[in-house]
Amino acid sequence: MTDNATCKAKNGLSGFCGLCSVRKNSVCEFLDPEEMNEVSSTMAHLPVKEGETVVAEGEVSENLYVIVSGTFRLVRLMDDGRRQVIGFAFPGDYLGSPDKIEMSYSAESLEPGLICRFPHGYLTEKSERHTEIKDRLISNGQMELRKAQDHIVLLGKATAEERVIEFLKSIANRANHNLSEEFYLPMSRQDIADYLGLRMETLSRTLTALRKNGILTAVSGRLIKFAQNEEKITA
């Protein structure tokens, strides 16, 4: 993609944005072609290295980011060092907040990626002509809220096995719409454990048990494969 910065895509947009695969989820969907080219040329696009922190817990949000490629973990740290992963973010998801508030989590990159930065002031300005932008921010917030609520139910009411299965299915669905194929976990066991509210050892034992009882056919490092059996993977 890097060498296509000046090419013209079939939608009439030049530069990065013409090739962007997440524009339909982003705040920039509603911009005019000229405005899009402005975004393209100002290099709102930022490459992100593995391990990089895009937004840091405690700092005041000044920008809203949209993930173009890559995976991020959203982390909250307690005073005594306990760590909770409150979510994972994928292409099309947002990082940061549209409000100028103190961030409640850090967003850390799990692999090299690309994000698009929209300063609050830019969004405010563009919202005057494109009122759909605010609608998008509202509905995106509602989606994130629902995901957080799903997570609450998982942590509040599900057993270790249920947590692991539901997590794996959610990742498999993102990675590959065909559940019967092998897929790759972009995060470590510790990240998953901290997301599921379990210790890494418990997660590991649970994965082993799932493989032994046939719900998973492969558990080798970060590669996972569900059994074909529809009954089991719908659980």
Added chain:
Amino acid sequence: MTDNATCKAKNGLSGFCGLCSVRKNSVCEFLDPEEMNEVSSTMAHLPVKEGETVVAEGEVSENLYVIVSGTFRLVRLMDDGRRQVIGFAFPGDYLGSPDKIEMSYSAESLEPGLICRFPHGYLTEKSERHTEIKDRLISNGQMELRKAQDHIVLLGKATAEERVIEFLKSIANRANHNLSEEFYLPMSRQDIADYLGLRMETLSRTLTALRKNGILTAVSGRLIKFAQNEEKITA
């Protein structure tokens, strides 16, 4: 308040809205006096009985509600009957969604109260002249998201005792800014347990333990009192 429907408050607004204590948090804050009177006179205000369900999980949201008085529990039901309370809502909080989406929880009243209903269409119409309304919806969503994330951390990383203390402190802070005074819990033990991801028995035992070790000086039914000792209640 019921017999003041036609009186004129010092802010120049007549009817219910002139006396409303949560307008500063509501979408109606930005309306003109004439529009406010319209809200007042159309009886957007709805009384709610104890036990009443205002929004139901699975139904499509058509209205956004603002709580004027009362307390609500937000409940999610799993297929097998397990129940997770994903939050409690108080005056100034919102119920329902600004988007026309399938609701992911039910909101059930814990005591007689009053809510204000804003149909989506009404909000859309008013947003054209009052763009602050959408900003309010955005920032309200961000606040709810942060509360959900706090909840995730509580369920993912806190012990039973920590969960109970944090919960009691949050209620005490809403009820009474002076933590050293007795306060009332509007919800049952079962509701609290389902919120904290614990069984009712574990909650009960934990409360007893907190009273015995002096962190609480009173635990009698729904009345609770923290010890004066600042060290302990900041935990």
Added chain:
DNA sequence: CGAAGTCTTGAATATTATCAATAGGGGTGG
């Protein structure tokens, strides 16, 4: 090949859940 990290397994412990019984509290009818 070796070293450092990550992941898995093992054994013992701690915490919470479960099942069952008892106690408390509020309202109703005698």
Added chain:
DNA sequence: CCACCCCTATTGATAATATTCAAGACTTCG
């Protein structure tokens, strides 16, 4: 006003589940 009942909450004893601490295996990468 008291006795009774129903519902909610607490307590007790035991079992299930996840954690802890420790050791071993597997990967990755220099």
